[in-house]
Amino acid sequence: xxxxxxxxxxxxxxxxxxxxxxxxxxxxxxxxxxxxxxxxxxxxxxxxxxxxxxxxxxxxxxxxxxxxxxxxxxxxxxxxxxxxxxxxxxxxxxxxxxxxxxxxxxxxxxxxxxxxxxxxxxxxxxxxxxxxxxxxxxxxxxxxxxxxxxxxxxxxxxxxxxxxxxxxxxxxxxxxxxxxxxxxxxxxxxxxxxxxxxxxxxxxxxxxxxxxxxxxxxxxxxxxxxxxxxxxxxxxxxxxxxxxxxxxxxxxxxxxxxxxxxxxxxxxxxxxxxxxxxxxx
Numbered sequence: 001x002x003x004x005x006x007x008x009x010x011x012x013x014x015x016x017x018x019x020x021x022x023x024x025x026x027x028x029x030x031x032x033x034x035x036x037x038x039x040x041x042x043x044x045x046x047x048x049x050x051x052x053x054x055x056x057x058x059x060x061x062x063x064x065x066x067x068x069x070x071x072x073x074x075x076x077x078x079x080x081x082x083x084x085x086x087x088x089x090x091x092x093x094x095x096x097x098x099x100x101x102x103x104x105x106x107x108x109x110x111x112x113x114x115x116x117x118x119x120x121x122x123x124x125x126x127x128x129x130x131x132x133x134x135x136x137x138x139x140x141x142x143x144x145x146x147x148x149x150x151x152x153x154x155x156x157x158x159x160x161x162x163x164x165x166x167x168x169x170x171x172x173x174x175x176x177x178x179x180x181x182x183x184x185x186x187x188x189x190x191x192x193x194x195x196x197x198x199x200x201x202x203x204x205x206x207x208x209x210x211x212x213x214x215x216x217x218x219x220x221x222x223x224x225x226x227x228x229x230x231x232x233x234x235x236x237x238x239x240x241x242x243x244x245x246x247x248x249x250x251x252x253x254x255x256x257x258x259x260x261x262x263x264x265x266x267x268x269x270x271x272x273x274x275x276x277x278x279x280x281x
Contacts, residue, residue: 004050004094008058008142010038011048014097015133016116019140020064020109021046022079023119025277027060027216028223030067033077033122035111042183047142053091053102054082059186060216065090066124071104077122097136098127110135179265180208182273189213192249201253203262210245211269214238215277230278238274239267 011020018035025045039046044059055064057079065080066089083090088103099109101124110125111134128135180188188208192201218238222229231237243263250259 004055005139005141008047008049010043010046010140010142011055011099012038012138012140013111013134014136014138015111015114018116018118018120019046020048020122022057022060025059026079026219027062027277028219028229029062029080030078030223031060031062033064033079034119035122036118043142044186050092053093054087055092056082058190063090064092066101071101071107071124073107073123073125075124077109077124094137094139097138099137100127108135109137178204179268179272180204180211182269182276184208185212185215185269185273189216201249201255203257203265206246206249206253206255206257207262207265207269210242210249210266211273213245214242214266214270215273217241218274219278234278235271235274238270242266242270 013019013035016035017038019038021034021036022045023032023034036046045057047058048055048064049058050056057063060079062079063082065078067076067078069086069089071089080090089101091102093100093102093105095105098105101107106127107124108127110123112121112123114134116134125135185208188205189212192205192209193213215238218234218241219229222231243266246259246263246266249255250257250262
């Protein structure tokens with residue numbers, strides 16, 4: 001019986017070499033899962049982890065889900081918030097190259113129509129025992145592809161040299177607070193919100209984490225209210241959320257750095273990230 005890796009991994013099609021990806025790098029419920037060329041940098045929307053059968057996307061924190069909950073063929077695969085009960089459509093196993101529904105191993109992840117082009121949607125389908133390359137997957141631990149790092153690295157927020165552990169120089173060595181890069185916000189968020197690091201948090205780590213949380217919270221709120229994510233006042237709303245998150249994080253971590261400069265860095269980082277994710281299509 002095969003198992004999922006313990007760290008982050010790609011889910012790679014044996015047919016095309018493409019990997020499972022979240023359409024447009026979306027961070028909201030009901031976003032389609034597709035196959036797309038593998039990325040080795042800024043790849044958070046292509047990385048997954050497994051916890052008790054749930055396949056969790058690194059970028060969004062949402063899990064692989066069968067739309068509608070019915071365990072029947074041809075259902076689209078999406079990402080959705082993890083359910084604590086009645087989660088039969090969100091829990092997966094891996095065996096003989098198939099990623100199957102734990103509740104019904106006859107149903108597996110499949111690339112619709114056997115397509116080998118980028119952007120092809122992923123669906124649920126009956127397991128095939130012949131001509132099944134579009135149902136066969138390889139689990140590739142992050143960093144073991146030969147193209148990237150051998151282990152996930154701490155985020156390198158700026159082009160300037162960073163301090164020990166990837167947290168940046170001590171705040172008193174900076175001439176001014178710089179804005180974290182969009183591609184590093186997800187890692188900052190993971191360290192602060194999920195790994196809950198308690199000591200030695202630099203202003204850039206706090207700003208980056210707050211910025212990512214702000215964009216994700218805004219996107220989910222808009223979706224819950226049935227409103228479009230792209231909106232003329234979106235950046236103002238996101239900046240306000242980011243600022244509030246900085247204050248909350250500083251209080252939780254008893255951090256004594258420059259609050260106003262960190263808030264400004266978080267606000268700008270959140271707006272930059274929003275622009276990249278939702279204004280570039």
